[in-house]
Amino acid sequence: MMRTKLAANSRTFLQRIHCDSTLLIGLLVLMAVGLVTIYSAGGQDIGLIQRQLTRLGLALGVMFVVAQIPPMAYQKLSVYFYVIGIAMLIAVLVIGVSSKGAQRWIDLGAFRFQPSEIMKLAVPMMVAWYITRFNLPPKTWHILVGFALVAVPTLLIARQPDLGTSLLIACSGVFGLFLAGMSWRFISFVAIAISAFTPIMWTFLMQDYQKQRVLTFLNPESDPLGAGYHIIQSQIAIGSGGAQGKGWLQGTQSQLEFLPEPHTDFIFAVFSEEFGFWGVVGLLSIYAFIVIRGMLIAVKAQDAFSKILAGSITLTFFVYVFVNMGMVSGILPVVGVPLPLVSYGGTSMVTLLAGFGILMAISTQKRIMSRE
């Protein structure tokens, strides 16, 4: 009891409002970098900044609300989230609204809604809930069930089609299984299975435009004015930034509109062009700082569910970063993934910060159980 009391006494105001100040500082610095870059990339449009600020404020609000809910509640709600999410994904395929050739939206009259966003959190929660019902490390059978839980929403989202999101959601679930202690033998098996699955996916699941993206990625110079244009221009922007960068508002590739979507998906190219290699090192340091903080929260979490959930949310966050940077710099194919908290807009911002809200909830949870 003494220990608990001491712990309670040492709780600061921020902890009492369930705010992890270290994580918050990391996120705010990142958002600031994002605003500065958007200002430059968006043609110095102050309206753009105002809209982004509004969105950030809303997302931060959601984060604080989410942070107030104790992790135990999430554990109990996981199954409901997951089931509702799956139901909505099916609904999207049946009654969803199309936009740009993909059926991703549910129109609820007042606002449009992307069920795949729910799944970004529901899948790691479900996996964490399921796998921690048993002793860890999990049995092969449990892992297989876990994979099935991941596969259903992944395939549903891939059908929309939204390959980027479906792969990211698959990642978030698989990360949970990995952190839970999935055996290395099984991991090797999955790796082999994925490589075997690739040609099947290519033939049956991928749309022509997706195939084209991959082909273009493999050889962008084959079509420098068509599909390869984005990648080439993006690489020119990054490469011409050099070590020091051209300076804020001085990036010729972005200012003269050679760069596609400079303030959304390709904002990393703008950042690299204007702030150079050392700027990129700085930006990656901020991301690394957030990831390390997230993993620390996971390690310190009091129960397995919280550990696995915090860990997979953090790792998925980094996958976003990696996929975006990889796509913009030409080592991954073009998938529409924004650079988290830096890119302008995106519905994913709210989901992303809700995830960090869960991390904060875990981080600031009252230590009810003493550790032996």
Next chain:
Amino acid sequence: MPSPRILIKDHSAEANLFARRTFIGLLVVFVMIGMVLTNLYYLQISRFEDYQTRANGNRIKVLPVAPNRGLIYDRNGILLAENRPVFSLQVIPEDIEDLELTIKALSSLLDIDEEDVSDFYKDLKGTRRFKPVNLVNRLTSKEVALFSAKQHKYPGVSIEARLARYYPYGSALTHVLGYVAKINKKDLQKLSEAGFEANYAATYDIGKRGIEKYHEEKLHGKVGFQEVEVNNQGRIIRILDFNPPAPGQDIVLNIDMKLQLEAEKAFDGKKGSVVAIDPRDGGVLALYSSPSYDPNLFVHGISSKNYKKLLTTDRPLFNRATQGQYPPASTIKPLLALAGLEEKVITLESEINDYGKYKLKNVERVWRDHNPWGHGKVNVTKAIEVSCDIFFYDMAYKLGIDRISENMNEFGFGEYTGIDLHEEADGIMPSRGIVKALFNRPWYIGDTINIGIGQSYWTATPIQLTQAITTLVNKGRRIIPQIIRGNMQNDAVVVQDIKERRPIAIKDEHNWDIVLDAMYGTVNRKGSARKAFRGAHYISAGKTGTAQLVTIGQDEKYDAEKLSKKNRDNAMYVGYAPFDKPQIAVTVVLENAGHGGAEAAPIARKMMDNYFKGQTFPKHTVIEYLGQEQEELELTQAEVQL
């Protein structure tokens, strides 16, 4: 019994496992960060220069700026070719909703004919939609004002101004100046072969004929560059750098425009040409080929209707002065006489008895003099003065074709004069070899005899004849005729050096005087050009010529009335003045006009009168040369005219 392992969770083991997995996860994160940084290092550090170049290539465009073409002046500073702004109506197809409707509306406002429209659609096919296409090539200033007032009604249609060549003297100087016109595919190919393509990147016109073509390199200048920053649409954002073009060289011609206009007036459309050269420096004072045409038509693209008009039998496009190859006829008699004297076939004292006919032993054919009853006793001086054919038949026979060719080649017959025009023919100075090569015919003795009066295969251009007379006047100094006088620099003419060939060396310098005196006699004693120059205020010398274009039968008499116009004789004259210190040498060829003395010499007289207007010369009495008695030279009126 329920399994106990479900109930009892090993928290410590779980925490350790999780910590290990978290550590591995972080490790993977750092490996991925390493991958991103490695790739970024490769792009931004290793290949920085490459990408910097490509980024600059994206945004920096170098736009060429055309230099202004050099102006052309005559020797007295009169402007002969200038650059004037011309206005064309341009259409940017991308900016226009209904092209046909717009053109229709414009047609009611401006003078747009069917050819303009069809040309426009032709150009449209090969042009990108955001690039302007010309609809009307030349707007009048009235049309410019008319359109400008209503421009707001026609988005995508605009007026573009550029400098274009204008020749204020029009057809009077065409065969000298030539003209410029739009660069075509063939020109482009030639430019790229010569490595000049970049210098013409912004240039619209190029010299196509005449001085404009010959001195193209001088007149064109050097292209300038504007370095601009563009966005992805190609729109210019700002100008980064500007290297102004170096304008073309202003040049001055030897042409005396006053004299040139006199030539145009004298010909009055009749077919022929005149060349006037200053024997002191080889400068071409006048060069006129008739009929001529307006070079300004070509500058803006000649219409097919107008072009067809130029393809008549009179061939106005043809430069008769440099490309017309005529039998030189009697005009070369002084030169042949010089050869005869040099080769010692004749002397000043040698005489023949001309009774109107010339016959060789064992040859049936009879050669006749133009004067059916002959000239009586004739020496070389009289032979030139009265243009006695028999004397020259005999002399040619004695000289032989080989010696004639050799001597005449020295005067430049059969080769290009080197005048600064690409439109030049080289004529034919016959020899056994050349006739065999050109006509696959052996040389007959009769050919030699006809050569004696400048007929047979012999052809020469007026510029060649003028050059030969210049050489004669200069006693063997061979100056290459040049139209260009020099460059205009800081309002002063920098005269270019005289171009010369190896001079003619002769054995007896006195022979020059014998021949020149005979040409003096042609004009001033009882010679064939006396009538034409009667009363001139200067002393000139010359030689008439009447070139037969058809062979008159053995027993027929030449009758101009009976011959069709195109087969009538060419009237020719070569002359120079003043006799003692020549300032001008003139050649006149008048096609199908008849007798040289009667038709061509008066034009030479007009030219010289014009040239010497205002100049005064000491009073002159006829020189009796070498004791020749005037009584011997009794001539009929008919002979004087020849």
